[in-house]
Amino acid sequence: MSKILHQLDQDGYVVLPDFFDRACVRALRLVIESIYLQEGELAGSDFRQEAGCRRLANLVNKHPLMLPLICNTEMLSLVRHVLGPDIKLSSLNARSAEPHNNQTQPLHADMGAIPDDNGPWVCNCVWMLDDFTEDNGALRVVPGSHTSLQLPQDALEDPVAEHPDEVAVTGTAGTLVVLNAHLWHGGRANSTRFPRRAIHAFYARRDKPQQQFQERILSPDVIARLNDQQRHLLAIGDAENAEVTLANQTQSGFLKS
Numbered sequence: 271m272s273k274i275l276h277q278l279d280q281d282g283y284v285v286l287p288d289f290f291d292r293a294c295v296r297a298l299r300l301v302i303e304s305i306y307l308q309e310g311e312l313a314g315s316d317f318r319q320e321a322g323c324r325r326l327a328n329l330v331n332k333h334p335l336m337l338p339l340i341c342n343t344e345m346l347s348l349v350r351h352v353l354g355p356d357i358k359l360s361s362l363n364a365r366s367a368e369p370h371n372n373q374t375q376p377l378h379a380d381m382g383a384i385p386d387d388n389g390p391w392v393c394n395c396v397w398m399l400d401d402f403t404e405d406n407g408a409l410r411v412v413p414g415s416h417t418s419l420q421l422p423q424d425a426l427e428d429p430v431a432e433h434p435d436e437v438a439v440t441g442t443a444g445t446l447v448v449l450n451a452h453l454w455h456g457g458r459a460n461s462t463r464f465p466r467r468a469i470h471a472f473y474a475r476r477d478k479p480q481q482q483f484q485e486r487i488l489s490p491d492v493i494a495r496l497n498d499q500q501r502h503l504l505a506i507g508d509a510e511n512a513e514v515t516l517a518n519q520t521q522s523g524f525l526k527s
């Protein structure tokens with residue numbers, strides 16, 4: 271464990287192969303494909319859409335399989351290592367880099383966030399639903415950049431261009447990547463015939479805004495079924511969260527919309 275934590279501190283990310291078993295990966299793929307089908311052209315529009323990709327937002331609301339997964343103790347202990355003990359879910363989205371999409375995402379920090387006096391406040395967990403390879407749109411990261419206190423759009427001439435220090439985060443389906451989301455990162459272009467699918471479980475420090483205001487986007491039925499632990503993680507009935515989230519409706523680190 272200490273090697274994992276050291277890597278998370280040092281490089282700003284850690285890769286945990288075989289975190290989700292095959293049955294779970296298969297079930298998640300089926301779930302998100304059925305939601306893509308159901309939502310059609312509107313998929314992702316409840317948060318944002320992205321050229322060359324299919325996206326889904328608000329996944330806690332859209333399938334019961336998601337709830338136990340966002341509460342996974344081992345994953346949350348790594349998130350707490352980054353953010354401190356008091357955390358909440360910020361959003362749960364899916365992203366599929368589509369075949370031959372020719373779209374490299376700009377390097378960015380999620381929510382355009384820079385650590386404050388209390389340290390990091392955003393942490394992203396990428397659940398690989400397909401193998402991530404060098405050429406199918408793997409995540410790219412610039413190790414160590416989470417401590418730079420700068421955003422790539424301010425520090426780099428061209429955040430889309432390949433960074434000299436970037437590495438591709440590859441792995442097999444079922445791998446979990448935990449990312450200090452101040453780390454400069456982005457999805458690479460997919461030059462293969464197959465989609466590269468992932469779910470992003472994005473967490474925030476308790477005092478900071480949620481990317482998507484869960485209390486407003488979850489249906490009353492879903493909220494009624496939550497246990498105390500889940501309500502807390504989603505910040506349901508949390509007045510401080512409502513205030514800070516509604517006052518800061520930033521959507522994304524690289525598309526300022």
Ligand SMILES: O=C(O)CCC(=O)C(=O)O
Nearest residue numbers: 365408409455456457468
């Ligand atoms: O799916 C990926 O590889 C990364 C996507 C990402 O960083 C984002 O959409 O903000």
